[in-house]
Amino acid sequence: MKKNSILFSAKGIFIAAFLSFNTMVYAQKTVDIPVVSEKALNSILEKNRTYYTQGKVADYIPELGKMDAKAIAFSVVDKNGKVLNVGDVHKKFTMQSISKIIALMIAVNERGEADVFSKMGYFGSDKPFNHFSNLETTGKPLNPMMNAGAILTVSLISGDGEKPFLKVLDMVRYITKKPSVDYSKSVYESEKSTGHRNRGMFYLMKNNGLISGNEDQLDNYFKQCSIELTAEDLAKIGYFFANQCTRFDGDSTYKNAETAKLIESQMLIAGMYEFSGEYARTVGLPSKSGVGGGITVSVPGKMGIGVFSPSLDQHGNSLAGYHMILDLVKQYNLSIF
Numbered sequence: 001m002k003k004n005s006i007l008f009s010a011k012g013i014f015i016a017a018f019l020s021f022n023t024m025v026y027a028q029k030t031v032d033i034p035v036v037s038e039k040a041l042n043s044i045l046e047k048n049r050t051y052y053t054q055g056k057v058a059d060y061i062p063e064l065g066k067m068d069a070k071a072i073a074f075s076v077v078d079k080n081g082k083v084l085n086v087g088d089v090h091k092k093f094t095m096q097s098i099s100k101i102i103a104l105m106i107a108v109n110e111r112g113e114a115d116v117f118s119k120m121g122y123f124g125s126d127k128p129f130n131h132f133s134n135l136e137t138t139g140k141p142l143n144p145m146m147n148a149g150a151i152l153t154v155s156l157i158s159g160d161g162e163k164p165f166l167k168v169l170d171m172v173r174y175i176t177k178k179p180s181v182d183y184s185k186s187v188y189e190s191e192k193s194t195g196h197r198n199r200g201m202f203y204l205m206k207n208n209g210l211i212s213g214n215e216d217q218l219d220n221y222f223k224q225c226s227i228e229l230t231a232e233d234l235a236k237i238g239y240f241f242a243n244q245c246t247r248f249d250g251d252s253t254y255k256n257a258e259t260a261k262l263i264e265s266q267m268l269i270a271g272m273y274e275f276s277g278e279y280a281r282t283v284g285l286p287s288k289s290g291v292g293g294g295i296t297v298s299v300p301g302k303m304g305i306g307v308f309s310p311s312l313d314q315h316g317n318s319l320a321g322y323h324m325i326l327d328l329v330k331q332y333n334l335s336i337f
Contacts, residue, residue, distance in 0.1 A: 033079045033302055034332040042086040044327045045074045051320035055311035058291040063190035067093065067293065067310040073231035074324050075306040077239040081248040085232055092228045093308055094187050095172070096290030099224040100150040101241070101263050101271075102171050103164075107156045108259060116156060119210050120149045124269035125276050135201060139208035145270035145288070148201040152210055154224060155217040165220035169227060174254075175240045175247060176233040188226040195222060225290075231306040234296040239304025241267075241286070248304070264298055275315040283326055284335030289317040297325055299334050 052069050059065030073087035107116050120141040134142065141149035157164035173181045195218075202218045205211045239248045241264055244257045267286035272279040279287065285305075287297045293310030295318055305328065309320035329335055 034334070036076050036078060036084060036303070036328075036332065038084050038086055040331065041074050041076060041084055041328075044324050044331070045072060045087050047327065048072075048320045048323040051323050052309055052311035055313050055319040057293075057310045058312055058316070061187070061190050061194055061291075063184070063187045064094070064292060064310075069311045071293075071308065071310060072320055073306075073308040075231040075235035076328075077232075077235045077248045077304040079302055081239070081250065083232055083235065083248070087231070088308070089230060089232055091308065092230055093294055093310065094184055094225060094290070094292040095227045095229060095294065096225045096292040097145070097147075097150070098234065098237070098288050098290040098292075098294055098296055099168060099172075099227055100145055100153065101267060101288050101296075102175075102237075103150065103154045103157065103168050103224060104144045104266065105245070105254075105259055105263055106164075106167050106171060107153050108262065109254075109256075110158055111156060113258075113262060116144075116153070119156070120144055120152060122266075122269075125273050132201065132204070135204045135208075139205070139210065141205075143266060143270045145266055146273075147198055148205065151198060151202055151218060151221045152205055154220045155211045155213060157220075161216055162220060162223065164217070165223045168220075168224045172227055172229065172233075172237075176229065176236045177247065177249060178229075178233065181227065181229055181233070183223050183226040184228050185226075187228075188223050191222040191225060192219065198222075229294075231294065231308040234294050234306025234308070235304045236306070237304065238296040238298045238306060242298035242300050242302060242304055264300065267298065272317055273315050275313075275317055279317075279322075283322075283329050284337045285325075285329065287325070289321075291316045293318045293321065295321045295325065300336060302334070 057067050057069050071088045071091050073089045076084045123142040143149050144153045173179050236248050241260050244260045245254045246252045264286035267288050271288040285297050289295045293308050295307045297305035307321035307324050309318045313319045
């Protein structure tokens with residue numbers, strides 16, 4: 001009996017210690033939320049401002065080529081929903097590929113994840129965003145973050161004509177709490193008139209039976225890419241997915257932990273195109289870039305980050321934007337790894 005008592009006593013001490021340790025670790029994780037200041041953001045912005053000289057504004061879409069290469073903005077929405085802005089925070093630019101995460105959320109909410117991903121893969125990106133990947137072999141896009149997958153995604157949203165696009169637009173308006181958000185007609189027309197490669201993807205998928213509609217569905221993709229917003233709006237989008245699809249003001253209408261996990265995982269493995277692997281190593285956060293110069297970042301459970309600088313690197317990602325994010329991550333130890 002004495003031996004058993006000692007064993008039970010030792011076991012009890014071990015369990016108590018284990019629970020105490022885990023409680024301590026959990027408490028550290030939940031309270032360890034960095035307090036970011038506008039002064040810190042401004043310091044990072046100024047340090048990285050000149051990176052625009054090493055990149056190039058996207059001009060394959062003529063209207064995008066008109067962007068001011070020197071424009072730069074940096075925004076954060078902290079855990080409490082407080083918005084911090086520095087730089088050209090009122091400068092508008094188009095979402096481009098950042099719109100893909102919004103369309104994916106809507107398609108999955110309507111049809112379910114299994115249905116959407118029966119038509120495309122979860123694969124990470126190692127090819128440029130406009131690569132045909134394996135469309136001509138397996139017939140399915142690699143993931144919903146590359147153009148082919150994104151064109152397919154918006155075609156899966158229910159509704160005729162421009163209804164799928166309007167759902168994407170309304171969701172952006174809801175997340176940013178900004179009813180005035182709209183799309184640029186001139187950028188849309190420019191994308192439509194030059195989007196022959198995207199048109200080729202559309203018809204390949206139509207030929208493979210993945211898409212059954214007409215070019216209205218492709219127009220919806222061009223329109224969603226043309227939605228205009230600011231770096232602050234991107235920070236709000238980043239916050240939304242970082243906090244289980246809860247808006248920065250606490251509105252939980254669309255709260256869904258599983259949807260948020262899906263979106264963030266796709267952002268992590270494919271959100272920065274073929275740079276995604278290296279980006280995961282250096283920054284280590286779910287992020288989505290667009291050739292308009294914006295990047296939205298989710299710091300799970302903590303904050304949203306939005307950056308803007310239209311001068312891009314060879315992958316199509318904002319150069320100054322990447323370096324601002326990298327410096328912020330290092331300064332506040334934000335990487336999820």
